């Protein structure tokens with residue numbers, strides 16, 4: 483057999499595409515990190531409501547994850563089982579924790595963006611575009627049943643998120659995934675896409691998307707730190723911000739900055755909403 487005919491002489495096209503899908507996830511996490519002001523969250527400006535991490539902790543975490551997201555996309559392209567994705571996710575979490583000295587920077591993001599990369603890899607390997615609708619279908623068809631079973635199994639788990647979800651009857655990360663991320667696809671990504679279509683600058687559009695996430699998500703980080711009252715407060719102020727014209731309104735940046743100060747004073751940190759922003763930035767890059 484000639485060299486040209488040998489199977490696997492060069493990586494298949496979808497392997498390069500998996501690399502691009504995964505790289506877009508790392509870039510999207512950087513998009514999220516670099517947005518400021520961002521109420522209660524870590525940015526290059528400050529550490530928000532956190533005393534154990536700053537932007538350099540997040541950068542170390544990002545660097546440690548650079549191979550994980552292409553791996554998720556390749557697994558998706560190869561038709562991998564949910565168990566294989568979970569194994570990759572746990573290995574990525576372990577690398578993140580080694581890189582950050584045990585601090586949880588991106589556990590939720592590994593889960594959400596990992597699943598999205600896997601779904602996009604699956605689509606690309608079938609010659610399909612990772613549009614929002616196609617991604618939701620691929621998630622449901624590929625791993626929907628396993629995600630539902632996982633959400634039921636983990637209802638008794640002892641993670642911060644599971645405890646908060648149980649105590650307050652919230653839709654945590656597992657349930658969002660089991661329903662193919664309704665908040666991301668129905669609220670956060672549309673807010674980002676619409677803001678860009680209206681001509682807002684990328685940073686303004688990301689601020690709008692972050693507030694859309696804060697308004698709609700049952701963010702278990704908030705409930706863990708500040709109870710149901712803290713979560714509902716954040717959802718209310720986010721809805722008010724959007725109703726007052728959002729990121730395009732005069733004085734929006736000052737209002738976001740004032741909320742940042744208030745959240746820091748109350749130790750509020752919408753980490754789940756930050757993950758939704760990153761996921762929307764990834765979607766904007768790969769699946770318009």
Ligand SMILES: CC(C)(COP(=O)(O)OP(=O)(O)OC[C@H]1O[C@@H](n2cnc3c(N)ncnc32)[C@H](O[C@H]2O[C@H](COP(=O)(O)OP(=O)(O)OP(=O)(O)O)[C@@H](O)[C@H]2O)[C@@H]1O)[C@@H](O)C(=O)NCCC(=O)NCCS
Nearest residue numbers: 571587588589590591593641643654655700701702753754
């Ligand atoms: C499915 C898991 C993500 C586990 O989820 P679970 O709900 O059991 O609990 P947590 O371990 O608490 O993690 C959930 C993280 O998901 C983000 N999040 C919160 N609410 C939502 C929501 N409604 N929808 C989607 N995502 C949500 C959030 O992640 C971000 O915040 C973290 C940093 O916050 P911080 O304030 O520092 O929090 P902590 O250090 O935890 O506590 P304190 O400082 O307050 O004391 C950071 O992770 C952000 O990304 C939640 O934290 C998952 O662990 C799992 O099953 N993994 C398996 C492997 C895997 O990834 N598989 C992937 C493919 S199958």
Ligand SMILES: Nc1ncnc2[nH]cnc12
Nearest residue numbers: 515523524587753756757
């Ligand atoms: N920028 C950020 N600050 C704090 N927690 C987060 N979780 C995800 N992104 C975050």
